[in-house]
Amino acid sequence: MNKRALYSVAIAVLSAAVLAACAKAAGAPQQRQEGTAKSAGKAATVVTIGIQGKTGILNYARDKKLFETAFAKAGADVVWSEFQSGPPHFEAIASGRIDFGSVGGTPVISGQVGGVDFKAIAVTDDGKRGNMIVVPKNSPIASLKDLKGKKVGVAKGSSAYNFLYMAINRAGLKGEDVNVIQLQPDEARPALDSGAIDAWSIWEPYATTAVFQTGAKILVTGADLNINAPSFLVARTKFTQEHPDLTVLFLKTYEQARAYYASHLDEVTDQFVATQKLDRQIVSEVLKKSAPILSPITPDFAKAHQEQADFLYGVHAINKKLDVSKVLDSKYVEQALKELKENK
Secondary structure (H helix, E strand, O other): OOHHHHHHHHHHHHHHHHHHHHHHHHHOOOOOOEEEEOOOOEEEEEEEEEEEOOOOHHHHHHHHOHHHHHHHOOOEEEEEEEEOOOHHHHHHHHOOOOOEEEEOHHHHHHHHHOOOOEEEEEEEEOOOOOEEEEEOOOOOOOOHHHHOOOEEEEOOOOHHHHHHHHHHHHOOOOHHHOEEEEOOHHHHHHHHHHOOOOEEEEEOOHHHHHHHHHOOEEEEEHHHHOOOOOEEEEEEHHHHHHOHHHHHHHHHHHHHHHHHHHHOHHHHHHHHHHHHOOOHHHHHHHHHHOOOOOEOOOHHHHHHHHHHHHHHHHOOOOOOOOOHHHHEOOHHHHHHHHHHHHOO
């Protein structure tokens, strides 16, 4: 299979799923859950937040019920929806099943290609350290060039998927030089341990967990290659239009959780060890390497995201040239940060 075909097949899988979700949403009225605001004694707006992984700001906030507390004061209820990776968030947004989520840049691009009605409303990470390629302990693979002819597991459509192809491109390899195996994180780790795949393109905390538990090695990271691939908070457009106040509240709550999280790493580590049943050394290492932010989508972040979209279009992974500015919207995060500053 040539390079163009390989990329096209990979993205087609995700795009088809997203488009199917859009069609389903268009063919029937969106059904929103309804709850009861205990303080007001009347029907409340239900805010559904998508979440993935075992660590991170949203995971900590869920454990501590930070969003539940903040939204209850506004007469709204909070529901959480779990996902294995970023792409399924957009299927859920398209069908009206979630309102907010936190994802990497590649799922944002795929969601835009699929015509999902959403906005990327803030940047949460520059992406340089979030993605990496992992190989088993005794692997003979010592450089990106050694991936030629090897089986590499990755969740297609995820940020790690785009990272993988940008990495091999930097090494002078072509798409057909690598045998990409589509695996979600819970499938890829056993495959790596058993030797069913030779390498794994993945994000944290999965990479560090593999290193600590099996002696796996980090082949390369985004920082090594200076790949700037911002991650985003995303929102269902209709929700932001109908509830701009709750959108700002979501971002304010996220920033308050992030600030506490970043300045209390030992406490946060203890929390994840208790709730996620993770090894303390692993969690501590992951958190020390992370640098979560909450930022408007600056020109530099927008440029980096546009370059990702252009790269995917250039290798025919997506079938249209995107203007990513159409889905980037910083007004809510700018308002949230302004209000937090004023209330200090």
